Amino acid sequence: MKNENVIEVENLTKAFGAFKAVNAISFEVKKGEIFGFLGANGAGKTTAIKMLIGISHPSSGKAKVVDYDVYTQPEAIKRNIGYMSQRFALYDDLTVQENINFFGGIYGLSRKVIREKSKNLLVELGMHEISSKLVGSLPLGWKQKLSFSVALLHEPKIVFLDEPTGGVDPITRRQFWEMIYKAADQGTTIFVTTHYMDEAEYCDRVSIMVEGKIEALDTPKNLKQQFKVTSMNEVFLKLARNIE
Amino acid sequence: MGISLSNIDKSYKKQIAVRNITFDVNPGELFGLIGPDGAGKTTIFRILATLLLPDNGKATVAGLDIIKDYKAIRNSVGYMPGRFSLYQDLTVEENLNFFATIFGTTIAENYDLIKDIYEQIAPFKDRRAGKLSGGMKQKLALSCALIHKPKVLFLDEPTTGVDPVSRKEFWEMLKRLQKRGITILVSTPYMDEAALCDRIALIQEGEILDIDTPQAIVDKFPKDIYNVKADNMYKLIQTLQRYEHTYSVFPFGEFVHYTDKRVTFKTEELQHYLESSGLNAITIAPTHADIEDAFMELAKK
Missing domain, CATH: 3.40.50.300 (P-loop containing nucleotide triphosphate hydrolases)
Known part of the structure; x- marks a missing residue:
């Protein structure tokens, strides 16, 4: 099962004038894989993700996400992926339940399905009693866990997580990763960016972008061997030059 | 000043x-x-x-x-x-x-x-x-x-x-x-x-x-702390969480930080428990607490 590719990228490029924000990157991500997408600020990660989730048109190259072409089928991609970031997660002015209903509706789930799923979800997160509270009143860690569950509501094949744990306390950060492991275990592919290098170690494979190119891509273990260091933090420091 | x-x-x-x-x-x-x-x-x-x-x-x-x-x-x-x-x-x-x-x-x-x-x-x-x-x-x-x-x-x-x-x-x-x-x-x-x-x-x-x-x-961290590793991280965490002697279990990079409830703790026992739960390539080694361990311990109280 793990040999099925759910993302295939070949020489994908995005140019803004003469500047190549993403410069001919190529990689594959397998079903059920936890794929870490790392790089310094300004290395081109966000631009690359925008192309993969169908909201930015590439300048050249190929990319298929869940069997759909990023040029011709961006809408099909959006329906088949989940997305969550630190900045955009949930609506603060809606309650927990309203957020679930809203996002379920957006993804075209029927009321019946939403009702069943939200019941399970609330029990699993231990948020049953606070389902009528405004999301804005919840601690950040709870919001992020809820937001991840909401991103999985329509059972996407891939979920993109853009710095999901920034600023979250250490216990919640780890609970969050347990949720990630669980989703991956059930076959959901996880595409994640982070600035916590210990989290890079949790990934099956990690790619590191430097100035628009993928400069390294392997398992954390192999990367550490390749660079003759003992932690992913050192791999990152050796590789990523912060050119601005 | x-x-x-x-x-x-x-x-x-x-x-x-x-x-x-x-x-x-x-x-x-x-x-x-x-x-x-x-x-x-x-x-x-x-x-x-x-x-x-x-x-x-x-x-x-x-x-x-x-x-x-x-x-x-x-x-x-x-x-x-x-x-x-x-x-x-x-x-x-x-x-x-x-x-x-x-x-x-x-x-x-x-x-x-x-x-x-x-x-x-x-x-x-x-x-x-x-x-x-x-x-x-x-x-x-x-x-x-x-x-x-x-x-x-x-x-x-x-x-x-x-x-x-x-x-x-x-x-x-x-x-x-x-x-x-x-x-x-x-x-x-x-x-x-x-x-x-x-x-x-x-x-x-x-x-x-x-x-x-x-x-x-x-x-000041009050417990002996161990780096535990096995072939399947998710399964390892779940298995440790179910273990009756577990005091705390948290993923830390490529390892799990484990502390035991008991005063005298033998790594062989834990090794045996993990093996019998179907985990492979198990390593257990003492390590030092870091700031996150200390924070999580203090935050518990």
């Missing part, structure tokens, strides 16, 4: 932001406030920067009272708030000039203090601040906070969302500023940065959990 807080309380309506905050920062010290979002770090900065009145308690900054001497404090501290605080429509140089003028000084007068930092962004001095990358904005904001040669520097989450390379560079800058005799109070949600401070306060939900040197805080 350090910082002193004594029994500071602050609530926003019914919501308690910080409670009974007491600590001292020695002159010339690099002191870290370490805790997650919502812990109350920004409230403490705003009180010390005289932008917010505490409900109770006393505080001084560089020997000046935060209420009585608020004007003098504003002249002697540099404050870099968490959110980007510069004028987006002004250029790099205009921003710096603006802050210098506000404080009745000039760029030239105190240039030697910011030279190190400003030189890195000087090639872009005609670019509007809004068009800078995250790392450059951070350097400009620091330059602006330093332009009037403050005795005390407040930095509220200067490295949040910043990649590890830029974070490392930023901390090297702070160390150099500290050598110039500036007292620095810095907050961060990244616990690995705690080790770079002289002393730290761990803070969560408005209360201080502990104050000490980073080394002393990890030395």
Whole structure:
């Protein structure tokens, strides 16, 4: 099962004038894989993700996400992926339940399905009693866990997580990763960016972008061997030059 | 000329932001406030920067009272708030000039203090601040906070969302500023940065959990701690969580940090339990607690 590719990228490029924000990157991500997408600020990660989730048109190259072409089928991609970031997660002015209903509706789930799923979800997160509270009143860690569950509501094949744990306390950060492991275990592919290098170690494979190119891509273990260091933090420091 | 807080309380309506905050920062010290979002770090900065009145308690900054001497404090501290605080429509140089003028000084007068930092962004001095990358904005904001040669520097989450390379560079800058005799109070949600401070306060939900040197805080960790590894991380965590003798189990990079409830603990027993649960390639080795272990243990209580 793990040999099925759910993302295939070949020489994908995005140019803004003469500047190549993403410069001919190529990689594959397998079903059920936890794929870490790392790089310094300004290395081109966000631009690359925008192309993969169908909201930015590439300048050249190929990319298929869940069997759909990023040029011709961006809408099909959006329906088949989940997305969550630190900045955009949930609506603060809606309650927990309203957020679930809203996002379920957006993804075209029927009321019946939403009702069943939200019941399970609330029990699993231990948020049953606070389902009528405004999301804005919840601690950040709870919001992020809820937001991840909401991103999985329509059972996407891939979920993109853009710095999901920034600023979250250490216990919640780890609970969050347990949720990630669980989703991956059930076959959901996880595409994640982070600035916590210990989290890079949790990934099956990690790619590191430097100035628009993928400069390294392997398992954390192999990367550490390749660079003759003992932690992913050192791999990152050796590789990523912060050119601005 | 350090910082002193004594029994500071602050609530926003019914919501308690910080409670009974007491600590001292020695002159010339690099002191870290370490805790997650919502812990109350920004409230403490705003009180010390005289932008917010505490409900109770006393505080001084560089020997000046935060209420009585608020004007003098504003002249002697540099404050870099968490959110980007510069004028987006002004250029790099205009921003710096603006802050210098506000404080009745000039760029030239105190240039030697910011030279190190400003030189890195000087090639872009005609670019509007809004068009800078995250790392450059951070350097400009620091330059602006330093332009009037403050005795005390407040930095509220200067490295949040910043990649590890830029974070490392930023901390090297702070160390150099500290050598110039500036007292620095810095907050961060990244616990690995705690080790770079002289002393730290761990803070969560408005209360201080502990104050000490980073080394002393990890030395106080009450349990023997083990690095455990196996072929399947998710299964390993679940299996350990079900183990009757488990005190705590947390993923840490490529390992799981495990502590046992019992006073005498034999690794062979755990090895056997994990093997019988179907895990392979098991390693168990003693390790040292780090700041996150200490934080999680203190946060439990």
